[in-house]
Amino acid sequence: MDLGGAFASLINWIQNNFGPLLDGIELVIGATIQGAKDVLLFLPSWAMIVLFTVLAWWVASRGVALFTxxxxxxLEDVEFALFGMEIAFGMGLWEFAMQTLALIATATLISLLVGIPVGIWAAKNDVVDAIVRPVLDFMQTMPAFVYLIPAVVLFGLGAVPGVIATxxxxxxxCVRLTNLGIRQVSEEAVEAAESFGSTPSQMLFKVELPMALPTILAGVNQTxxxxxxxVVIAALIGAxxxxxxxxxxxxxLRIGVGFEGGLAIVILAIFLDRIxxxxGEKAGASTQPTTG
Structure with missing residues (x-):
């Protein structure tokens, strides 16, 4: 059985029969990426650095703010004079970094809009959970490069197929940890909410989701x-x-350019991870379930 040929036929069939839908998806995702990029590049780099530093101090700590x-x-290209000498500081990758943040924000938003509801559904239904688990295993173990092929066929080159593959x-x-968080809610809390006459929606939004929030946010962090x-893989198709x-x-074979790009990715990764x-830690410390 030619599995590869069957999959190629499926992609071609989707391309031939769902052209308007694909165009709509491309338009929405492209507009979201461009909007996020415009917001991030609207203010001067120094102003954005101040905002990100204040955010890091408020959300995390002074150490994270200093690193930020x-x-x-x-990431910026800073030039200043010291004792009559012109000194250049930075890598000049600010615009690239903001483009990356726009791509990450768009892909993460789509992942959360899909992943959290699916995780909730899987937590509430064992049949759905049994179906979703192997699908997630497939999504996680398939080499990331493979996702680029159908994405490029369906959406062409550029940022949109990069976001789809991402x-x-x-x-x-996001799906796994949402599912896990809701399943780990204590039976005592659920029974107490039921004894007060909570409806299924009240149970979900006032008990289960608040108690599962730290685990869900851990999933957001991993996402x-x-x-x-x-980022690097998506850049191969023009993202x-x-x-x-x-x-x-x-x-x-430009070692310096490659090193600077890699270092910039590390800086961005540490910033996003700490934030x-x-x-997640603050949510775990402050969120309390309520019933009503």
Whole structure:
């Protein structure tokens, strides 16, 4: 049985019969990416660095804020005079970094809009859970490069197929940890809510989701980091962002360019990881279930 040929036929059939739907998806995702990029590049880089630093201090700690201001300044190309000498500081990758943030934000948003409801459904229905688990295993174990092929066939080159491939690769942790978080809600809390006459929707939104929130946010953290890990791969099909200098370094054997691109990705990854981790920790410390 020619499985590869059958899959190729399926992709061609989707392309031939769902053209308007694919065009609509491409339009919506493309507009979301462009909107996020416009917002991130609207203010000067120094103003955005101040905003991100304040966010890091407020959400995480002074240490994370210090790392943020130093790391993000390193992404910019700063020139200043010292004792009559012109000194250049930074890598000049600010615009690439903001493009990457726009791609990550779009892919993460789609992953959460799909992953959290599916995780809730799987937690409530064992049959759905049994169906979803092997699908998630497939999504996580399939090499990420493979996702690029149907994405390019259906959407062409550019940022949109990069976001689609990133969404497929980054969604499983969100589904799994949402499912796990709701299933781990204590039976005592559920029984107490039932004794007060809670409806299924009240049970979900006032008891289960608040108690599962730290676990769900851990899934969000993993989704963000997996989305960032797709940056270089997505750059191979024209998604742009910080993957471009890394790909350029590989193709042209420019070690310095590739190193700077990789270092910029590390800075962005640490910033996003610390912020999302801190949000999860605060949610775990402050969220209390209610009934009514």
């Amino acid at each position: 201001v130093v790391g993000l300044t390193l 969404f497929i690769f980054a969604t499983p942790p 963000v980091l997996l989305a960032l890990s797709m 742009g962002g910080l993957g471009d200098p890394v790909v350029e370094g590989i193709q042209q 999302t981790q801190a949000v």
